[in-house]
Amino acid sequence: MNEIQLRDRLFELFPPESDGDWDDVLRRSALPRRSLRRFSLLLAAALLATLAVGSALALSGRLGGLFQGTPVNDLSPRERFLMSELDMSGKVELIATRNSHAFYVIRRSDGRLCYSIGDIRKNLTPAQRELRTRFGSTGCIDPRVFPSKAVPVLDYSYYSYRRSDAESRLVGLQGFAADPVARVGVIGRDKRIVFSVAVENNVYTAGKKGIAGARGIVALDDEGKVLWVQCTAIGRSPAPQFPSGGCGRYKNSPPPKLPPTPQPKTPTKPSGPIVVQRGSGDGVSVVVRGAQIEADFAGISAEKRRLLVYKNGGTVIGCIKLVTVGGATNASGVYVSRPFTTVVRVRPWSPYGGRRAPFDGCTASGRYGHTWNDVHGTHDLVEVPLTAKGRRYFAERAVARDLAWLARARVFKAVRYAQRPFTSPSAAAHLAERVDALVRPSDTPPAGRLGIWLGPDRRIVLVERAPTGRRLFLELRRGVIYRTNLIGLAGVL
Amino acid sequence: MPSEDNALLGEIESLYRERFADFVAVAASIVGERESAREAVQDAFASVVRTRRDFRRDAPLEAWVWRAVINAARRKRRRYALEAQARVAAPAMNGNAPDQEASEVATLVAALPERQRLILFLRYYADLDYLRIAEILGVRVGTVSASLHAAHRTLRRALNEVSR
Numbered sequence: 001m002n003e004i005q006l007r008d009r010l011f012e013l014f015p016p017e018s019d020g021d022w023d024d025v026l027r028r029s030a031l032p033r034r035s036l037r038r039f040s041l042l043l044a045a046a047l048l049a050t051l052a053v054g055s056a057l058a059l060s061g062r063l064g065g066l067f068q069g070t071p072v073n074d075l076s077p078r079e080r081f082l083m084s085e086l087d088m089s090g091k092v093e094l095i096a097t098r099n100s101h102a103f104y105v106i107r108r109s110d111g112r113l114c115y116s117i118g119d120i121r122k123n124l125t126p127a128q129r130e131l132r133t134r135f136g137s138t139g140c141i142d143p144r145v146f147p148s149k150a151v152p153v154l155d156y157s158y159y160s161y162r163r164s165d166a167e168s169r170l171v172g173l174q175g176f177a178a179d180p181v182a183r184v185g186v187i188g189r190d191k192r193i194v195f196s197v198a199v200e201n202n203v204y205t206a207g208k209k210g211i212a213g214a215r216g217i218v219a220l221d222d223e224g225k226v227l228w229v230q231c232t233a234i235g236r237s238p239a240p241q242f243p244s245g246g247c248g249r250y251k252n253s254p255p256p257k258l259p260p261t262p263q264p265k266t267p268t269k270p271s272g273p274i275v276v277q278r279g280s281g282d283g284v285s286v287v288v289r290g291a292q293i294e295a296d297f298a299g300i301s302a303e304k305r306r307l308l309v310y311k312n313g314g315t316v317i318g319c320i321k322l323v324t325v326g327g328a329t330n331a332s333g334v335y336v337s338r339p340f341t342t343v344v345r346v347r348p349w350s351p352y353g354g355r356r357a358p359f360d361g362c363t364a365s366g367r368y369g370h371t372w373n374d375v376h377g378t379h380d381l382v383e384v385p386l387t388a389k390g391r392r393y394f395a396e397r398a399v400a401r402d403l404a405w406l407a408r409a410r411v412f413k414a415v416r417y418a419q420r421p422f423t424s425p426s427a428a429a430h431l432a433e434r435v436d437a438l439v440r441p442s443d444t445p446p447a448g449r450l451g452i453w454l455g456p457d458r459r460i461v462l463v464e465r466a467p468t469g470r471r472l473f474l475e476l477r478r479g480v481i482y483r484t485n486l487i488g489l490a491g492v493l
Numbered sequence: 494m495p496s497e498d499n500a501l502l503g504e505i506e507s508l509y510r511e512r513f514a515d516f517v518a519v520a521a522s523i524v525g526e527r528e529s530a531r532e533a534v535q536d537a538f539a540s541v542v543r544t545r546r547d548f549r550r551d552a553p554l555e556a557w558v559w560r561a562v563i564n565a566a567r568r569k570r571r572r573y574a575l576e577a578q579a580r581v582a583a584p585a586m587n588g589n590a591p592d593q594e595a596s597e598v599a600t601l602v603a604a605l606p607e608r609q610r611l612i613l614f615l616r617y618y619a620d621l622d623y624l625r626i627a628e629i630l631g632v633r634v635g636t637v638s639a640s641l642h643a644a645h646r647t648l649r650r651a652l653n654e655v656s657r
Contacts, residue, residue: 006613006617006645006648007617007618009598010518010602010613010614010617010618011618013598013599013602014517014518014521014522014527014618020509020510020513020517020531020534020535020538021535022506022509022510024535025509025535025538025539025542026539026542028535028536028538028539029538029539029540029542029543210571410549410551413551
């Protein structure tokens with residue numbers, strides 16, 4: 001079959017439609033925009049909430065020795081940093097792979113296990129390898145709870161619907177299952193099992209399948225016997241699209257009863273003296289006492305104040321700590337929004353702890369930026385370094401942002417994707433007056449200038465020297481970020 | 494600027510009138526059903542008209558509209574055809590009893606992976622060039638070429654087997 005024959009066949013299959021109805025298009029476009037708000041409920045969260053309720057029924061036995069996998073020993077510094085930020089540092093094992101998903105178990109040092117499902121990505125550039133994190137949906141759970149006979153399944157599916165939908169859909173059916181579980185089924189709108197997926201190597205996935213009207217999930221053994229039920233169609237429905245009225249003969253399995261965790265009688269106080277730090281910059285003075293940050297904005301100009309205060313009257317402020325993991329430095333911090341006053345006091349909180357002085361610097365961001373060559377520059381509106389390390393970080397971050405924001409700027413698109421034939425000089429001229437063409441990719445422009453080099457195979461190198469003397473660069477090959485040392489300083493991908 | 498806005502609306506309308514059949518055919522190749530495909534095209538254009546001020550002229554308008562149509566068709570398929578595995582059934586498409594070969598081709602086209610099927614329609618039905626298809630789908634030109642080649646090969650092999 002040649003191309004002409006193929007074209008004819010396609011036209012036979014789809015005889016050309018008569019003219020459309022443009023008036024109908026205009027009518028539809030004038031209707032109130034259909035809400036795209038998706039309301040999603042994480043079943044995993046529901047599971048954990050259910051477990052928190054407790055029960056009079058005793059845990060009927062644990063299933064041990066499960067989830068042995070291949071150790072993952074090639075974690076990147078960034079992955080290790082993110083794991084420490086989320087309080088899930090530990091030994092990682094790859095349990096199984098299914099299609100394009102990988103299933104991991106992370107054994108924390110405190111004995112808790114975290115279960116994670118991530119995408120498998122191949123053919124990554126060195127920069128992508130450094131930036132990626134393999135861990136997507138992740139939950140940490142007491143090993144006495146899962147895997148156990150009382151809770152043999154840790155499911156990561158969730159419900160999704162749009163307001164215009166008649167009923168919600170269960171999507172993302174995937175997770176981990178204990179040994180006796182042979183299949184995981186879905187209870188449909190007619191309160192029968194309408195779909196099931198096999199469990200292999202203690203994991204299961206139904207890919208992107210969505211099941212409309214789903215009421216819950218069940219764990220089945222290899223003879224089809226129901227081992228466990230999680231019916232979500234109970235109680236008051238959060239929206240008409242969510243089913244209610246139970247799951248018929250599939251009754252919710254009782255949650256396990258765990259020995260109560262001893263509660264401290266008095267709140268624990270941090271040991272040692274409270275660290276106090278003071279600093280000033282950009283017209284703002286900052287005092288940090290332990291976890292409390294106090295910023296005095298009395299010295300800022302009216303113009304800065306205009307940029308600092310958001311439409312809701314709030315301002316965003318926070319402090320960072322610089323953390324070096326595996327030789328790479330990353331900023332760890334929590335930012336909070338507060339109504340703007342001359343003196344703003346905040347106490348940033350994180351469920352993962354560690355948000356106390358000493359910090360390396362504090363900042364307040366302004367209502368600008370993220371576009372290349374912005375007249376307001378690439379620094380945060382207020383940057384108050386509290387340590388020498390913090391001062392270096394702010395200086396280098398501003399330069400790194402200049403390169404990163406250029407890489408994704410509209411004006412750079414034609415160069416990045418070779419939409420027109422460019423040379424180094426013509427690309428520099430196309431971008432801005434402060435951009436210099438480089439003769440070699442290893443060259444560095446003078447401080448305050450941005451260098452660009454274009455080479456064969458659509459290789460592009462962007463270079464700047466930071467005020468600290470450090471050479472920062474970003475290399476693209478065929479439009480993809482190939483190698484860079486901006487990681488930890490600026491988001492680039 | 495109102496005049497610019499009116500001009501853009503005019504361009505969108507022209508595109509709709511000139512290419513309506515192509516849009517419906519390509520949407521049908523995704524949705525698998527003609528009426529839903531028409532709905533998807535109407536929804537997509539309504540969305541394009543509504544959000545036309547977001548259009549940045551850093552890419553051709555046609556590519557932007559095609560993406561809207563393809564996304565609308567994919568949403569439609571997800572919504573109405575959870576089991577849809579490219580069920581492009583000829584009788585459902587044109588309402589006429591197809592001849593044996595057309596039916597075979599329909600089945601074979603339906604069995605192609607979605608990207609190959611989509612590229613096949615964008616190339617041979619909508620008559621778009623490789624570069625434009627690559628822009629619309631956000632893939633490289635080489636991917637378009639390879640997908641078309643793979644689709645051709647699959648169809649040729651399968652038709653030989655059928656007619657043997």
